[in-house]
Amino acid sequence: MKMVILVTLACAFFFSLIYLIISAFREKCKIEKAIYVILTMIFLYAPIVVLILFSFNSGNTRAVFSGFSLVHYRELGEQTDLLNALRNTLIVALIASVISTLIGTYAAFVISKLSPFKKNAVLKTLNIPMLNADIVTGISLLLFFVFISIPLGFVTLLIAHVMFNVPYVTMSVLPKIRQLNKSTYEAALDLGASPALAFRKVIFPEILPGVISGALLAFTLSLDDFIISYFTSGSDFMTLSVCINSMTKKTIPLAVNALSTLLFIAVFIILLFVNFKPAMKKKKTQVA
Amino acid sequence: MTKVTKVLKNIPLYIWILMFTIVPLLMILVYAVFEFRPDGVHFTLEHLKNVITNQDYLRALKDSLLYALVSTVICLLIGYPLAYILSRLSDKMRGFLSMLLLLPMWMNFIIRTYAMLSLIDEEGIVTKLSALFGGTMLKGTKAAIIIGMVYNFLPFLVLPIYTSMMKIDKSLIEAAQDLGGNSYHVFKGVVLPLTVPGIVSGITMVFVPCVTTFVIPQLMANNVWTIGKLIEYKFVSNASADGVDPDGGALSFILMIIVFISMSIFNLIDKDDESAGGMTL
Incomplete structure (x- = not known):
């Protein structure tokens, strides 16, 4: 059941991403360009997505995804x-x-x-x-x-x-x-x-x-x-x-995947903050 | 302020630069031509000669340059169109996508390489998919090294090109269009020449790390030797307790020369273009 939810979430994320990118190009209707960008992004993100996915693996290998669990995050405390x-x-x-x-x-x-x-x-x-x-x-x-x-x-x-x-x-x-x-x-x-x-x-x-x-x-x-x-x-x-x-x-123990995932999330949040803070400030001054 | 105190204030900086920048670089030269043995220090050109005549070393050197060249070309082929597409998007979308492009760069190099490796090794998804169609494992092949290099350094090439595209004055493109240029002419006559500085710095950002990397060949295909991996082997993996491997010193010296030569070539191209650009404008 958890697996189904996770896959659905992953699919939803991907499709929304794809939709976002396509909509960026809609003004010029260049579908080829959108596909090009998507493919390069898949190339850049596939390893990271798989790394994150397997950090939630209940098994101990990267070979099979045997179910969703946070066991490797708990293991992190012992590493x-x-x-x-x-x-x-x-x-x-x-x-x-x-x-x-x-x-x-x-x-x-x-x-x-x-x-x-x-x-x-x-x-x-x-x-x-x-x-x-x-x-x-x-x-x-x-x-x-x-x-x-x-x-x-x-x-x-x-x-x-x-x-x-x-x-x-x-x-x-x-x-x-x-x-x-x-x-x-x-x-x-x-x-x-x-x-x-x-x-x-x-x-x-x-x-x-x-x-x-x-x-x-x-x-x-x-x-x-x-x-x-x-x-x-x-x-x-x-x-x-x-x-x-x-x-x-x-x-490599999957705890490394778990730690990498945590670091990735930290960087993501910092980058979001840095990128969108100036925009928010601008909006505030515009309102004022 | 008297002249003496002024000079005194500057001296710590000079000492710093001398101690931690110049002297360490000179050390590479020292260890390339001197041998430190228990019975004293000996001057010898033997190891430098050995490095440029030994077939194994030469093959590693040739391979490093080849892998770096192929990876740089592939990066350019993938990255240039990407930068071009990104630069012509609306502001909002551009911010979002350039952040997506930056995000992997903020991940640690080792983690990125490990992530790529876990797709193409024995347990990897790509290996399993290709096995369905009768393919073999990528890990251990030359292609794996190229994939590792392109994956790691692609964003470093896209970013400078993208920046130089963003700097292009929109009115130049409009002028070219008004003068009857089709999109090919506009690209060849305006966009491409104006992005040469970006291309050159992008190539430097990819080529130099590719030539010198030891992690990617080590993880992706451990049977392949590159000059970076040889140096790592001599200094760390196979380091002897009683001193520095003299061949390692000589190899580092050669690598340093290669890095300096490629940097000055790229520097030269960049300078030439700047003056040429000034003339045409």
């Missing part, structure tokens, strides 16, 4: 490896994003005051980890840590994450510094504010949006990273992606 890895990932992402935001913002201030030639040179070198292939960055850091003989673990992982996050923060703060109006800062000084107070009251609020978006970017990049973490984390301290990768050597 200490996965939960530890999830905790590690969050800790590293949090600390790395805070440190890289501080360093990246500082770097943006230094760079903004350099002469054009120096600015170009410093930016180009700072951005290398942003453009370079992850595996090259990962190996270079691994060799660096081996060379100065720091044992791989939490510290090396954290350094690596801060290192690849810094340029992203700098790049999102730099435009804000460029837009700063110098005279408001000078006006604050003329009115008797100390440089520190003037910075806090005048400059800081102006650059804050850039700093926040840089910090968020750093946080998500840290959460999502696999390759650099893989080379710099060693065997004792695992992040979630490294842990799941090590599980692929054996049969």
Whole structure:
């Protein structure tokens, strides 16, 4: 019975999706285009849908769907490896994003005051980890840590994450510094504010949006990273992606599907929020 | 502010860049040409020579470039029309579909690859369906690697192209239509040239990760060796306790060179196009 409901729900979801996409093209009546989009979306989503479906499997294999159950979600509580890895990932992402935001913002201030030639040179070198292939960055850091003989673990992982996050923060703060109006800062000084107070009251609020978006970017990049973490984390301290990768050597427990489903839902909600909040705001101002 | 304090304020940044960007990259060169043995450090070009003459390494190198090339072309063939269709939709629909396109990118790379793998391995639905028609399992074949690459990196190609399409001034298209161009002429004369920067950055976003990936060949077809997988093998799976495998260092150096060369080629194409675009406009 549950199975029937689930399949009906899945079908309903798919058909409503298909209907939505078709209706998008109706104004030009290009049915071929709609089919094209649907096919590519099926290609992109079929693996994810199957992954989610089997997280509700009452059986233990991905071979047969033997019935609907939440048993793998309950199992998640016993998967200490996965939960530890999830905790590690969050800790590293949090600390790395805070440190890289501080360093990246500082770097943006230094760079903004350099002469054009120096600015170009410093930016180009700072951005290398942003453009370079992850595996090259990962190996270079691994060799660096081996060379100065720091044992791989939490510290090396954290350094690596801060290192690849810094340029992203700098790049999102730099435009804000460029837009700063110098005279408001000078006006604050003329009115008797100390440089520190003037910075806090005048400059800081102006650059804050850039700093926040840089910090968020750093946080998500840290959460999502696999390759650099893989080379710099060693065997004792695992992040979630490294842990799941090590599980692929054996049969993967369906608890991984359950965890992935939860993460997918979390991302989905965040993206919905981010995408539709501006629209809602716009509507509100229109009403007002 | 005196000049000295100004310079002092900048120094930590230079140290940071030197320590964590330049020195690690130099380490790849160091480990490619130096051997660290208990009896001391030896300079040798033996391993670099070995890497570019050893048949196994050369085949892995050739395969990596080939898989990356095929995957990039397929991504472009699938992705360009998709970006084109998306860019011409109504605002609301476009927001919805571009979010659908973004959503998989926010999932972890490993989870995505595992999801694709679970469709095409022994227990996978695709395998079972194809078995009904007498087909064989995809896992372990070259096609599986290509599928894995296209699946993982397609959104990274669509997005820059889509962005460059959105930037096209609508009046240019209208002008071309007014001048009597049919949709083919409009596409070839206006849309395609103006999206070249998007195409180039999209290709870079797909080609470089495809050349360097080790996860996709490892999961999809473990009998195939690519340069990324060789490096992973030398440094992690088969790492020795007493130091770095010298061939691994040399291989990383070659890979770094490949990455830099492909980046500068794409950079060059992009620059050329910008100046050309400026001339015609």
